Amino acid sequence: LATEVSNGIEAFFNPRSVAIIGATPKEGKVGRVIVENFKRRFKGKIYPINPKYNEILGLKCYPSVKDVPEEIDLAVIVVPAPIVPRVLRDCGEKSVKATIIISGGFRETGTEEGRRLEEEVVKIAKDYGIRVIGPNCIGIYDNWSGVDTYFLPDKKMKRPPRGGISFISQSGAFASALLDWMAYNNIGVSRAISYGNKIDVDDVDLVEYLGKDDKTKLIIMYIEGIKDGRGKLFMEKVREVVKNKPVIVYKAGKTARGSKAAASHTAALAGNYDIYRAAFKQVGIVEAESFDEIGDFAKILLTQPLMKDNRVFVVTDAGGIGVMLTDALTKQGFELPVTPDDLKKELREVLPPHCIVENPIDLTGDADDERFKVVLEKVLPKPYVDAVVLGALPQIPGMTHKFIDYVVDVWNKYRKPLLVIDIGSEEAVKFKVELENRGIPVYESPERAARALKALYIYSKYVLRGSI
Amino acid sequence: LATEVSNGIEAFFNPRSVAIIGATPKEGKVGRVIVENFKRRFKGKIYPINPKYNEILGLKCYPSVKDVPEEIDLAVIVVPAPIVPRVLRDCGEKSVKATIIISGGFRETGTEEGRRLEEEVVKIAKDYGIRVIGPNCIGIYDNWSGVDTYFLPDKKMKRPPRGGISFISQSGAFASALLDWMAYNNIGVSRAISYGNKIDVDDVDLVEYLGKDDKTKLIIMYIEGIKDGRGKLFMEKVREVVKNKPVIVYKAGKTARGSKAAASHTAALAGNYDIYRAAFKQVGIVEAESFDEIGDFAKILLTQPLMKDNRVFVVTDAGGIGVMLTDALTKQGFELPVTPDDLKKELREVLPPHCIVENPIDLTGDADDERFKVVLEKVLPKPYVDAVVLGALPQIPGMTHKFIDYVVDVWNKYRKPLLVIDIGSEEAVKFKVELENRGIPVYESPERAARALKALYIYSKYVLRGSI
Numbered sequence: 001l002a003t004e005v006s007n008g009i010e011a012f013f014n015p016r017s018v019a020i021i022g023a024t025p026k027e028g029k030v031g032r033v034i035v036e037n038f039k040r041r042f043k044g045k046i047y048p049i050n051p052k053y054n055e056i057l058g059l060k061c062y063p064s065v066k067d068v069p070e071e072i073d074l075a076v077i078v079v080p081a082p083i084v085p086r087v088l089r090d091c092g093e094k095s096v097k098a099t100i101i102i103s104g105g106f107r108e109t110g111t112e113e114g115r116r117l118e119e120e121v122v123k124i125a126k127d128y129g130i131r132v133i134g135p136n137c138i139g140i141y142d143n144w145s146g147v148d149t150y151f152l153p154d155k156k157m158k159r160p161p162r163g164g165i166s167f168i169s170q171s172g173a174f175a176s177a178l179l180d181w182m183a184y185n186n187i188g189v190s191r192a193i194s195y196g197n198k199i200d201v202d203d204v205d206l207v208e209y210l211g212k213d214d215k216t217k218l219i220i221m222y223i224e225g226i227k228d229g230r231g232k233l234f235m236e237k238v239r240e241v242v243k244n245k246p247v248i249v250y251k252a253g254k255t256a257r258g259s260k261a262a263a264s265h266t267a268a269l270a271g272n273y274d275i276y277r278a279a280f281k282q283v284g285i286v287e288a289e290s291f292d293e294i295g296d297f298a299k300i301l302l303t304q305p306l307m308k309d310n311r312v313f314v315v316t317d318a319g320g321i322g323v324m325l326t327d328a329l330t331k332q333g334f335e336l337p338v339t340p341d342d343l344k345k346e347l348r349e350v351l352p353p354h355c356i357v358e359n360p361i362d363l364t365g366d367a368d369d370e371r372f373k374v375v376l377e378k379v380l381p382k383p384y385v386d387a388v389v390l391g392a393l394p395q396i397p398g399m400t401h402k403f404i405d406y407v408v409d410v411w412n413k414y415r416k417p418l419l420v421i422d423i424g425s426e427e428a429v430k431f432k433v434e435l436e437n438r439g440i441p442v443y444e445s446p447e448r449a450a451r452a453l454k455a456l457y458i459y460s461k462y463v464l465r466g467s468i
Numbered sequence: 469l470a471t472e473v474s475n476g477i478e479a480f481f482n483p484r485s486v487a488i489i490g491a492t493p494k495e496g497k498v499g500r501v502i503v504e505n506f507k508r509r510f511k512g513k514i515y516p517i518n519p520k521y522n523e524i525l526g527l528k529c530y531p532s533v534k535d536v537p538e539e540i541d542l543a544v545i546v547v548p549a550p551i552v553p554r555v556l557r558d559c560g561e562k563s564v565k566a567t568i569i570i571s572g573g574f575r576e577t578g579t580e581e582g583r584r585l586e587e588e589v590v591k592i593a594k595d596y597g598i599r600v601i602g603p604n605c606i607g608i609y610d611n612w613s614g615v616d617t618y619f620l621p622d623k624k625m626k627r628p629p630r631g632g633i634s635f636i637s638q639s640g641a642f643a644s645a646l647l648d649w650m651a652y653n654n655i656g657v658s659r660a661i662s663y664g665n666k667i668d669v670d671d672v673d674l675v676e677y678l679g680k681d682d683k684t685k686l687i688i689m690y691i692e693g694i695k696d697g698r699g700k701l702f703m704e705k706v707r708e709v710v711k712n713k714p715v716i717v718y719k720a721g722k723t724a725r726g727s728k729a730a731a732s733h734t735a736a737l738a739g740n741y742d743i744y745r746a747a748f749k750q751v752g753i754v755e756a757e758s759f760d761e762i763g764d765f766a767k768i769l770l771t772q773p774l775m776k777d778n779r780v781f782v783v784t785d786a787g788g789i790g791v792m793l794t795d796a797l798t799k800q801g802f803e804l805p806v807t808p809d810d811l812k813k814e815l816r817e818v819l820p821p822h823c824i825v826e827n828p829i830d831l832t833g834d835a836d837d838e839r840f841k842v843v844l845e846k847v848l849p850k851p852y853v854d855a856v857v858l859g860a861l862p863q864i865p866g867m868t869h870k871f872i873d874y875v876v877d878v879w880n881k882y883r884k885p886l887l888v889i890d891i892g893s894e895e896a897v898k899f900k901v902e903l904e905n906r907g908i909p910v911y912e913s914p915e916r917a918a919r920a921l922k923a924l925y926i927y928s929k930y931v932l933r934g935s936i
Contacts, residue, residue: 152863155895156862156864158893170788171789172833173785174792174861180891181893184894184896224788252792253795255794255795258794261791265787265788265790265824291792291914318642319639320639320642320692322729322733323720323729323733324759326725326729327725330726356732356733358728397620423646423759424648425626425648425652426652427623427648444759445759446758448758
């Protein structure tokens with residue numbers, strides 16, 4: 001476990017033992033919720049630390065980390081700010097490798113006392129060589145090891161299933177909302193980190209770690225600002241990571257007014273957005289410009305192969321959706337090639353005469369699911385087709401759940417980017433869930449689908465040609 | 469009922485009697501589904517017409533409309549295209565007021581035969597003075613009278629609850645998907661019309677009718693193109709309607725490529741999008757530029773009072789959401805005034821010192837729902853506050869369902885535009901449903917909320933000052 005230390009922060013994610021300093025049996029308190037979280041999933045040793053108790057939730061409690069008879073890899077600190085320096089010094093003397101300081105009351109308060117306390121903490125950490133996440137943070141949720149300092153009970157914040165997405169969020173509340181949202185949307189998560197005031201471990205360390213982490217297939221970041229002097233290194237690390245896994249960034253503090261809000265929030269220097277954007281582009285970051293795009297982009301980037309060029313074919317059972325998709329894709333800069341004569345001929349052979357074989361290919365409302373299959377079989381392998389979007393409204397009488405097998409089978413055969421538009425109620429939701437479980441991203445909105453495909457295209461271009 | 473005829477099309481929506489020409493007992497056939505639809509909800513008389521049967525689903529069946537002993541207000545025609553002229557002539561002789569021709573096989577086929585048949589139908593309708601919706605359409609879903617020619621069984625397309633939204637869709641498939649989607653999202657619908665080839669009744673008639681209809685509080689339109697020569701009249705009618713109820717238009721065929729697709733789809737002249745946009749603006753239409761915006765805009769326009777000016781205050785329990793909202797609102801052109809000193813003082817008196825009283829007002833993660841209430845009480849009535857957005861993440865420990873009462877109470881007291889951002893799982897969804905049931909629109913995405921507020925602002929400006 002913690003023996004294979006990657007850039008010194010492995011102990012945060014895979015500790016053999018954890019001390020929870022400020023643990024308490026009191027209902028509803030942060031110091032209790034965190035003990036409960038660890039008890040639920042963590043396989044290593046758990047040591048509650050609090051001089052007032054001998055035992056907490058069935059675990060032996062110690063007055064200080066120094067009293068624990070065994071080694072401690074990770075300490076989680078939830079005591080009030082003024083006591084943090086003392087317990088951190090104890091950690092140093094105990095040779096604790098890593099600490100997550102949950103406690104607030106530091107620089108973010110804007111007070112002289114807060115600033116002074118934070119400086120003291122920085123100095124102690126440096127003196128003892130302890131790595132710190134925080135203070136004033138929600139910490140780490142690790143879906144593999146069970147490290148879980150998100151101090152919200154399961155009732156308040158559902159834990160998502162295991163999966164390939166890791167994320168780093170400068171905002172703790174946003175991190176918890178996003179985890180909860182991902183749980184609801186059945187999106188698999190690997191590790192989630194929120195670092196608060198980031199006096200030590202920051203985006204650079206985390207992106208490097210997650211880049212090397214074989215459980216992480218895609219990284220999402222909510223950034224207000226990169227620490228002064230760390231920008232260049234951050235971009236270098238990302239450039240390396242992006243070769244193997246997509247990095248989606250949501251930048252907050254884009255506008256002058258937003259920067260000002262960010263300054264009040266995390267004292268972040270949100271900086272000039274244009275400069276950030278240019279840098280993101282240079283290193284292959286896919287930027288999500290809205291909350292929706294975070295999830296929309298993640299699901300296509302996680303499941304679809306690279307998109308070689310920008311030519312898209314649309315196949316639909318609803319002419320209106322075909323027109324909407326054509327507009328949306330064109331607006332994103334995609335080309336919708338006119339169906340070449342040989343393909344037209346092939347399609348004419350398998351389709352009733354009233355179907356439209358132009359691109360968008362309109363199978364019309366009397367289509368059945370098999371019509372999608374035979375057309376997809378003709379269209380997807382063509383060398384001039386880089387991606388296919390299916391506008392497959394499930395309301396038409398001929399659509400059954402066989403549609404899912406048909407689409408997945410053809411997709412598995414040719415492995416080109418494929419997505420589905422599906423609008424409606426229970427039935428549509430069932431289609432969506434089944435398709436997404438089998439690797440085909442589904443969108444309700446043609447415009448959001450087009451933007452998601454654009455994200456895949458941008459990432460593909462960067463990986464294949466080294467520029468966006 | 470049909471005695472109070474508004475611009476001659478009341479009979480489509482409130483017929484006393486309906487004939488279904490081409491009715492059949494055969495499972496899965498359009499002619500059966502429509503009989504079933506009417507039997508389910510329609511209170512008037514139902515006459516199946518088919519020379520092959522004496523009885524269909526327990527209803528007496530007649531060989532022709534001419535054999536029905538009583539008056540017929542509405543005829544729904546589902547026979548094959550070549551037979552349509554003959555049965556339409558029968559309708560004429562029977563003095564049927566209105567017909568919905570569901571059958572396809574006319575101009576949309578692009579064939580000479582289809583064109584000829586359509587011209588014949590136009591001539592017969594004119595000769596007899598019969599109003600026609602269609603052909604090649606899905607027709608009408610009326611949630612009050614029970615007229616329902618949407619030939620999809622309930623299993624395929626759920627019917628939404630009754631409510632204030634009516635919509636007109638040039639695409640039948642899109643109309644059915646939208647109804648289904650609205651049912652799933654518990655959005656109340658009044659009447660939904662899809663007119664297919666629109667040889668007679670068109671957007672002009674429908675928008676005028678829905679404008680006068682007291683059940684309709686808001687109109688949504690999916691338009692590919694307005695019929696040649698009807699553009700000016702359409703805009704005039706909309707201008708009248710918009711004074712009393714918002715009109716949201718989704719224009720398909722925006723791009724050249726999309727126009728071409730629209731031409732294949734409904735033979736619509738999608739025309740120059742810039743001209744449409746300019747015209748929309750002039751008459752106060754709120755344009756939805758994506759599928760999401762249709763629902764996002766409808767729910768704010770339906771529930772919130774007019775927005776007097778562009779000054780917005782943000783109140784949040786999550787700094788990150790505050791920053792996101794600030795960016796999103798600023799990007800939409802809203803002003804986020806700096807909190808004036810007197811308000812700061814008032815807020816300081818009721819908030820703990822670590823809360824941020826700047827705009828965005830950050831109640832921080834240790835907030836409880838009551839903190840929202842006391843702040844909203846101070847902020848909402850201020851004359852320099854035109855709208856408030858609450859970034860209310862339900863994950864924080866202090867948030868309970870009392871939040872809903874608090875927010876609704878203050879909102880009812882001051883009646884200014886108010887919306888809520890809420891991200892998460894079951895708990896968040898519960899908040900959303902309860903708030904929306906009580907008139908407060910909820911959004912998951914700060915960016916979508918900002919665009920929705922912009923839609924309200926645009927509409928308000930038009931109504932209050934006569935320009936957008």
